[in-house]
Amino acid sequence: MTVLILTSEEDVTADMVVLRLRQAGVPVVRLDPADLTNGVALSGEFVHGACRGHLSAGGRLVSMSGLRSVWVRRPGEAASRAAQPSAWLTEESAQALYGMLRSTGARWMNHPDAARRARHKPWQLRLAQDSGLAVPATLITTFPQAAREFAERFPDLVVKPVSGAHPQEPPRAVPTSRVPPDADFAAVAFGPTLLQRRIPKRADIRLTVVGDRLLAARKPADPDGHPDDVDVRFAPSVSPWLPADVPPRVAEAVHRYMRDAELAYGAFDFAEDTDGIWWFLECNQSGQFGFVEMDTGQPIAAAIARWLAGDGEPAVPDAGDDRDAAS
Amino acid sequence: MQPFTLNYARPAVQLDVATPYAYDSGLQLNVLPDGRIAATDHATLRALGTTTSTAGSKTHFDD
Numbered sequence: 522m523t524v525l526i527l528t529s530e531e532d533v534t535a536d537m538v539v540l541r542l543r544q545a546g547v548p549v550v551r552l553d554p555a556d557l558t559n560g561v562a563l564s565g566e567f568v569h570g571a572c573r574g575h576l577s578a579g580g581r582l583v584s585m586s587g588l589r590s591v592w593v594r595r596p597g598e599a600a601s602r603a604a605q606p607s608a609w610l611t612e613e614s615a616q617a618l619y620g621m622l623r624s625t626g627a628r629w630m631n632h633p634d635a636a637r638r639a640r641h642k643p644w645q646l647r648l649a650q651d652s653g654l655a656v657p658a659t660l661i662t663t664f665p666q667a668a669r670e671f672a673e674r675f676p677d678l679v680v681k682p683v684s685g686a687h688p689q690e691p692p693r694a695v696p697t698s699r700v701p702p703d704a705d706f707a708a709v710a711f712g713p714t715l716l717q718r719r720i721p722k723r724a725d726i727r728l729t730v731v732g733d734r735l736l737a738a739r740k741p742a743d744p745d746g747h748p749d750d751v752d753v754r755f756a757p758s759v760s761p762w763l764p765a766d767v768p769p770r771v772a773e774a775v776h777r778y779m780r781d782a783e784l785a786y787g788a789f790d791f792a793e794d795t796d797g798i799w800w801f802l803e804c805n806q807s808g809q810f811g812f813v814e815m816d817t818g819q820p821i822a823a824a825i826a827r828w829l830a831g832d833g834e835p836a837v838p839d840a841g842d843d844r845d846a847a848s
Numbered sequence: 849m850q851p852f853t854l855n856y857a858r859p860a861v862q863l864d865v866a867t868p869y870a871y872d873s874g875l876q877l878n879v880l881p882d883g884r885i886a887a888t889d890h891a892t893l894r895a896l897g898t899t900t901s902t903a904g905s906k907t908h909f910d911d
Binding site for chain 2: 526530531533534536537539540549550551579580668680681682687688691692693694695696698706708709711712713714715809810811812815
């Protein structure tokens with residue numbers, strides 16, 4: 522039984538998992554849907570009440586019925602690197618590939634339906650509340666007056682994109698940013714705006730969840746840091762990520778969140794306040810984990826490999842021989 | 849007419865250096881010129897930030 526990994530060739534984080542699976546002797550087929558019809562091929566037939574299908578990539582052929590799991594990591598748009606790409610061909614290819622994969626008994630990390638739903642931040646905030654996590658007061662609005670009134674109730678606010686996406690042409694990043702007290706909210710009318718009470722934090726928390734396993738990492742905030750340095754991705758770093766214990770109540774709530782979201786993998790971001798409370802910020806259903814593993818030594822790649830391999834298969838070691846050469 | 853949120857946008861960080869590894873379809877892994885597997889070279893990965901949560905990257909929608 523084979524693990525299918527859908528991701529781009531340059532995804533070196535996925536390599537960390539491929540390596541663990543290889544060391545455990547678990548068959549892997551890795552492909553990028555972008556290469557469909559140009560290096561990746563598929564076929565499926567539905568005849569006499571049965572369906573059979575095959576995928577081919579890099580000289581490997583795998584039966585759809587031989588898939589034990591599918592890891593949707595960083596796949597490109599289907600057939601986007603075809604000889605004559607088009608929106609129509611992308612839709613055709615995506616329907617064929619994902620439709621066939623949905624027909625298998627393989628388990629997913631994460632299922633496309635769950636992944637699509639889990640990307641919606643408003644839905645995340647509501648599920649976090651329902652799960653029992655602490656959620657900072659948040660407003661998403663296109664009403665400037667609602668924004669002004671929210672700022673009166675919660676004078677110290679941050680703003681961040683609703684989707685987590687960043688504008689292109691030209692490429693720009695929109696970090697979580699502190700809103701100045703004299704902000705003019707008139708432009709809220711021109712796009713949904715997410716305003717959230719700023720949590721004065723003593724640390725950032727990245728909690729990576731793989732199946733039932735919780736792996737938490739903590740990055741202490743600079744006690745002398747400027748309060749405008751809100752976004753850990755852009756703030757000066759004073760410490761590496763360090764392994765952390767998960768408070769039992771948070772662990773219970775996170776398990777509820779994962780169950781109700783139907784996710785097998787999630788990367789949660791929390792802000793830890795001065796009282797030690799973990800405030801939910803978001804859960805990225807395909808969040809990066811390589812930087813956490815390299816700082817903390819936590820076996821995240823091995824945990825993913827183990828989940829993909831499933832029970833009763835060759836044991837996946839937490840740490841393999843990292844001197845492994847390509848020869 | 850710019851949305852309020854974009855008042856806080858900044859130029860995205862662009863990786864100016866080419867990655868020193870290449871994909872080996874036989875291994876299904878990225879390999880360094882000396883034959884080592886790139887994922888085992890943490891120093892290189894740290895220098896390139898290729899495993900990092902990086903806002904603004906086209907390839908890191910879910911960070």
